Amino acid sequence: MTQRTLVLLKPDAVRRGLIGEIIGRIERKAGWTIPALELRTLEQDTLEAHYGEHKGKPFYEPLMGFMAGGPVVALVVEGERAIEGVRQLAGPTDPIAAAPGSIRGDFGSIVRENLIHASDSEESAARELKLFFPSL
Ligand code: RTP
Numbered sequence: 001m002t003q004r005t006l007v008l009l010k011p012d013a014v015r016r017g018l019i020g021e022i023i024g025r026i027e028r029k030a031g032w033t034i035p036a037l038e039l040r041t042l043e044q045d046t047l048e049a050h051y052g053e054h055k056g057k058p059f060y061e062p063l064m065g066f067m068a069g070g071p072v073v074a075l076v077v078e079g080e081r082a083i084e085g086v087r088q089l090a091g092p093t094d095p096i097a098a099a100p101g102s103i104r105g106d107f108g109s110i111v112r113e114n115l116i117h118a119s120d121s122e123e124s125a126a127r128e129l130k131l132f133f134p135s136l
């Protein structure tokens, strides 16, 4: 089942020079491709639309500040079961709970600064792909 998913390398990943390391892991998955990729600083309205499900939670405002604090790399990953697959590469939200070998487990320690976002369902992927790459 070929899927497309929206991935963001968060500002901490870009700032720390981990773009190549993280994209390399995605590229090495057999048959997966990257049909679109862009470095950009996210506007407030894009961020609000993207993380709207978390509005009102205690971590929402600091998350917005963090995500707007530097450029991100937005990319589309396409391939066999890509939605579940990128979530597996990323590991769980809390980098300390994430297993070594996962992106968050290898490089993160702070819950907010967990390096990568990946769509969590087909519905989220459709919504997020339209938000970040409307012409694709
Ligand atoms: P994401 O949406 O970024 O792919 O991450 P996720 O599904 O693993 O986690 P989610 O629950 O959707 O949370 C979104 C992002 O908010 C930050 N966060 N901070 N307690 C906290 O301080 C806290 N909880 C979540 C993280 O950056 C998380 O990835």
Ligand code: MG
Pocket (backbone or CB within 6 Å): 120
């Ligand atoms: Mg999420």
